[in-house]
Amino acid sequence: MKKAIIWIDDNPLRRRTANDLGATFYDVKNQNLVEIVDTLLDKPAPGLVIIDHILDKTATTNRLLQRGSTIAEAFKERWPHAPVVGITNIGQISQVDQRTRHTYDLFVPFDRFSNYLEQIESLRSGFGEIEKKPPSDSNEIFGLLKAPKDEFHRLSAVLPEYLYDAELDASVSSRLNKWVGHLTERPGFLYDELWSATFLGLNLAGFRRVLESFGKAKYKGIFAVGDTPRWWSSRLKQILFNLEPPKAGEYSWNVGRRLPGILDRRHFSKCYVCDDDFPETVANVDSQSEERYAMHLKHTILHPDFRRELYFEDIRILKN
């Protein structure tokens, strides 16, 4: 039986969504938040906590309790295996500092809550899985990621200090979630759809035609999210070269175009800048925009806001 979901909010209008998620809604508007939280902490650990970040409409005037992050800390100490999701309105997201955001396992704008439903479910199941069998060393962490064996060595090299063997206490779920977040956000070990397609020399339409062949490359490890899939870059290459052995001097983007199902140039990747074949990278259109396209390296420069990281791709922007 799945553990309960708790939703704490001072906006009673959000009860509808809590009900849709099967969560128990605690409407704390004009209520004594301290008493409610205190009672909750005596109950068995839930499977997931969703909490409003701004709790300024409760009966409590104590500033310490007017932010969900303070309460999240208490929950995380008492229930380290229950993920805590913070929600707030979209306009307030940027006003919350990075440290406070990291109090939560996920911090999302409520105006786009539906975009995160799969991720929330993945958090819940991931934390549950770790609670049942917590990892005791880095190999078990890589096992949870279901990483290819031949990637263990490179993953060890980038394993953050907070996941070294000595740090694997009850709070490992939150820290592992943070690291997986980084692995999925920054291309390198894992590629998103656009990176995967570009790597194979295809555009998105072309990649979707050969998707099935690369099923084994898809990331299915802990905290995998169905609607934002990722693929192990090393496995993409392995599967590609098994399907279509490369000729001398050929790159993955040359070989990918010979895959069965790829009809013609309509499915080939093209450089956003010059329209020529074989773009090698993906870059943003400028430092302020999140729009990304496949581009030739020569048309791009390093993004000024990102540093280079070992075994990860560079984040780049269009060169003017």
Added chain:
Amino acid sequence: MAELKFSVDSALLSELGEKLVESSHIALVELVKNAYDADATWVTVKIGWKPTGAFIEVTDNGVGMTLADVRKYWMRIATTHKSGTLSSRYGRPRTGSKGIGRFACRRLGTTLFLETIAAWNGAFEKTSVSFPWAQFKPGGDVTKVIRKGERRKLTTAQTGTTLVITGGPEDLWDRRGFNFLKRQLAVLTANRGRKVEGFEEDPGFNVSLIAPGIDGSIENLRDELISAGWGDINLEIDESGTVQCVLRAQKIGRRVITYPTKMPHLFGVSAKIGIMPAEKGEFRRTDVLSKSSLKQIIDNWGGVFVRYQGFRVYPYGEPPNDWLRIDRDRGTRRSALPTMLQPFAAKLRGVDPGRALLSLLSSRAYVGDVEISGPATEYFEPKASREGFLDSETMRDLTAVVRFAIDWSTLYREYARSLAAREEADKAREDLEDKLGQGVTPSDVVTSALRVVETQVQSLAKQLPVTERQEVLRSLRTATNAIAKHEASSLEERRHLQLVASTSTLVLIFSHEVKTLLSWFEQIRISLNRIEERVGGSEAKQLSTIAEEFGATKDRLLELLSMTSLISTPRKAKPARLTLLPRLLSAIRSFELILNSYDIHIDTRSVSKTLQVGPMLEAELFAILLNLLSNSIKSVIAAPGKRVIEVSSESVKSMTIIHFRDTGVGLAENYFEAVFTPFSSDPANKLYDGLDRRMNPEDEYIVGTGSGLGLSIVREILAYRGGSIRFIPPSHQWKAHVELTIP
């Protein structure tokens, strides 16, 4: 060989005492300074009148003098008891050092009586001696005048010195002299205690002034000093944790605010802080504070000290400590108010909540003490080094509360300054009225002032020869006409801006409402998806379609909202090279509804997808694009026929040229410049006639109702970024052509 030695004429005493010390008021100040240098913590000065003349009594609780000290130092001309530059007990920097202050007493009366008690051999020694100055006659040898002193041993006593001067001139003291005395002594009372390495801790210095015949009595001159600046804050925290701040200030009177959060753990904390800006016009008590004395006070004793059960805690208030983070915020020009003060600031007319904190004074200009006593002491833990308290929630709360009070007072100071500015303007107007002999309304000030100038110049010009007179009058007419026209246009612009500003407030309120609505959209979408999972079949498909429509509408509104907040709050953004096409497409999407309704086609195919502009703020680029698109859209709606807008780009050397062409109502060449004048909306009167005929009035709000500011804003932004904008004659298939040049 004969021996020769100098003797000293008694006239030297008057030379020293009366000529080196300029006035009797300074003479008295010198006596109090002596007490300060003798490490007194309190001095009482009494000034009064007896039948024998004015009398002065100065009593201190300093270290006093033994008979030997009196003999060795007091009676020896031009020597001082003050060895070294620091006082013996507390290490105070000496305030006087000439060793002649005591002779200045001659200015104050005919007789000086000295009584002093000093610690001596485990007990105390009291010495009394009087000096009838008449015995020190000019011509006589001062060394030959013998004064008999009394000496007594005491087992218990309070050390200190009392000087009683009698027989002073009747007119010795008036209010002006007394105020001078107060200002001078107030500087000394700013010493609220300090620990100097190698000395006992100085508890501070204070003065009582009792002068019933002049200005009543001042029991505690330091309290008067703290209240002498622009204002003072008194902060008290009661048993329930209620923090009450009381501000008494110039032009404001008494105001009270309660800190929004209760702080029961701070029960027993209190504070009294003087707010001391450097401008003399902002002093409430010029009898106690002068600009020069303020500088000494701020330099030596400025800052908010912290006391724990009466004892000063270091380093709070000592330079460079900035425990209230005032100097840090001034250094970074932090202007944003804490959230809890924003609603309050919004109510103060003339105060810009976004800039109010820019007028924070330096931390040294807040002079006062925070006292921690009572139950609160339990929550403060001094560091092992005794240098301050350990960082704790309580200490952070104390800092927040005191800073809150200071920020709150800063808002009121801003308000007071705006009141003063208005009063000054009113005064100038009244002066003008006096000159004109009739009333002047604020809007007529410039016109009336011009009339005064004209009259005066005309009257002066009458004395000039005819040719020169005509020349002067011609110049006068040209100048006054220019001023009058400028004033008329400024008034009109201001009226218009007031309306535009009101609209922007409404837009922000509306945005907030839309955000709430979007959350609801999101909830409906999730609910529909959940029901869809349960029902299945064709009903599920229908629900899915509805959910998608909800989602699409929500996403479009979110994009619009994010653009609104980007433009209205661009503070965090930084100028960067920006790719034009994605922003152009985003700006076009915000007009999607109206483009579809009126079948308007916007062709962007000729805009290079790699073209970048700037460095500029993203908000600026959006402001340019939205304004130009809005103008073109209105224009094509107002005109009959096919509605097409084309945006294209080209690079010329280091500049980017962007063309906006449309098939709208067009613009005659003689208006090519006029349309960039602020508030000049539709100068050719073609646009709005056409819109009235062809546009649904409800849609006006989507493309803007014509503030007349759009093009002038675009030109300002481009000029700031090194670019330009102009209308050029369109080629044959177009009606209007705007050309932007951007670096």
